[in-house]
Amino acid sequence: MRGISRNSKTDKTQRRLDTITYDFHPETNGIGRVNMLIKFSNQSFIICLILLSRYAADAFWWSLGLPVFQLWSSQQPSFEQAQFCSSIPFLSNEQKQYCKTNPKMMRVISAAVAMAIDECQYQFRNQRWNCTIFNSSDIFGKIVLRKTPETAFIYALTSAAVVHAVGKACAKGELSQCGCDKQQQTQTNQQRHHRIPLLPIKQGTTALQTSTTDASNENSDAVGWEWGGCSHDIKYGRNVSETFVDGQESTSRRKIVRMINLHNNEAGRQAVERNVQLTCKCHGVSGSCTLRVCWRTLPDFRVIGSELRLKYQSATQVRLNRKLNVLKPRKRLVKLFNVTDLVYVQQSPSFCEKNLRLGSLGTQGRPCNLTVNEPGSCSVLCCDRGYEVVIKTVEQDCECQFHWCCEVRCRKCLRRVEQYFCK
Numbered sequence: 001m002r003g004i005s006r007n008s009k010t011d012k013t014q015r016r017l018d019t020i021t022y023d024f025h026p027e028t029n030g031i032g033r034v035n036m037l038i039k040f041s042n043q044s045f046i047i048c049l050i051l052l053s054r055y056a057a058d059a060f061w062w063s064l065g066l067p068v069f070q071l072w073s074s075q076q077p078s079f080e081q082a083q084f085c086s087s088i089p090f091l092s093n094e095q096k097q098y099c100k101t102n103p104k105m106m107r108v109i110s111a112a113v114a115m116a117i118d119e120c121q122y123q124f125r126n127q128r129w130n131c132t133i134f135n136s137s138d139i140f141g142k143i144v145l146r147k148t149p150e151t152a153f154i155y156a157l158t159s160a161a162v163v164h165a166v167g168k169a170c171a172k173g174e175l176s177q178c179g180c181d182k183q184q185q186t187q188t189n190q191q192r193h194h195r196i197p198l199l200p201i202k203q204g205t206t207a208l209q210t211s212t213t214d215a216s217n218e219n220s221d222a223v224g225w226e227w228g229g230c231s232h233d234i235k236y237g238r239n240v241s242e243t244f245v246d247g248q249e250s251t252s253r254r255k256i257v258r259m260i261n262l263h264n265n266e267a268g269r270q271a272v273e274r275n276v277q278l279t280c281k282c283h284g285v286s287g288s289c290t291l292r293v294c295w296r297t298l299p300d301f302r303v304i305g306s307e308l309r310l311k312y313q314s315a316t317q318v319r320l321n322r323k324l325n326v327l328k329p330r331k332r333l334v335k336l337f338n339v340t341d342l343v344y345v346q347q348s349p350s351f352c353e354k355n356l357r358l359g360s361l362g363t364q365g366r367p368c369n370l371t372v373n374e375p376g377s378c379s380v381l382c383c384d385r386g387y388e389v390v391i392k393t394v395e396q397d398c399e400c401q402f403h404w405c406c407e408v409r410c411r412k413c414l415r416r417v418e419q420y421f422c423k
Helices: 008-015 044-055 061-065 067-072 078-087 093-101 103-123 141-145 149-172 183-189 234-248 255-274 301-313
Strands: 019-024 034-039 209-214 225-227 277-283 291-297 316-321 326-329 387-403 407-422
Touching (some): 061 067, 061 103, 078 093, 103 301, 141 149, 149 234, 149 255, 149 301, 234 255, 255 301, 255 326
Parallel strands (some): 225 291
Antiparallel strands (some): 019 034, 209 277, 316 326, 387 407
16 A cells, blocks of 8 residues: 655646546555546536545545545535535534535635645654555544544644644635734734834845744834734634634544544644744835834744644653543653643554554555664664665766856766665
8 A cells, every 4th residue: 555645736736637536545445446537527526425425434624635625625616515515424513514604714724734744744754654644535544543642743733734724824815704913913003112122134134124033022122113014813723723623523522532632633723823923024214124014924834843743752641530520641750741732542553564453554665774773764664674775776967067158068977876675
């Protein structure tokens, strides 16, 4: 079974195509492989629903990140939107209702899942579990059925992605129900004593320059600034994440499972809010900075992913205290966790051997390097099974010289390359 790796540029191109091949893998859903050519028409979503309704019993809302949903969501009439939302088997009743009333928002949520998948695969690219996804209903595989640190990371990252994507979409004018966040600007401009430090202007800079600082400095003492620009609407993004993402945690689930999922969802939202930046532009004559206009911006999602990756490494194993109805560390000597930490119940499998029941694909055939005990090394990835060496001869340009005018001439040289793969 092969996982698929998301590529944002490829996805954007694919959404412009008229057809898409949709594959189901027998290892994940127990059926034969189905290759289906889905034509992008007003009836395309019916075919998608027939497939998903048969194989999506254990699927989650993350399946909205599949290419087939991104393709469908580009342009659809409102009556088809309602029919489609009602028929999606992996959404809760609350999520289906939200889907019906917010068609444009569903496109943003679908893009948010795709962004989260890209980030997850980047953060774990050199680990035994590399966040492989499947072009099927259970997009992250069976690992999400176990409350491991990996599952905690997925919940937090996807919840954060929704906040991030919605906040930016609001500021770009892509959603009619929100826009730039003017609340901070209105409140603070009425209280002119709020100030932030002015950064020195270097020689040779123009009168209009941009700087980015931590948003936590916004109430420091300084002079000559005011709120302006277009702040990302993080509050609205949080509301969407709480309403839609948390909407899948129905009361029918086990209490500890529901509590852990909601906790990790909130940890993801907290990670976004902690990394909000303050972006400022200086205005003045002859390079001076007599007035600074500032607004709140969301950082690159890589920043959020990196912070949650650190939280994954320090995640806390918990149990349910039924008397107090709260989550407690499983071991007494472990430090207490807070709302920003990730929590889990079950230990991670080794991910060394293929075991689809545990959500592990194994590491056989994975490329590795010869560093010692570092991420991506053969000593870590290959689980003491050893590795195979593949020697290739590649042709490369060498001894390049510039000739007037205007040409670069190179010789063709053969180079011996060694590649290493886990046995």
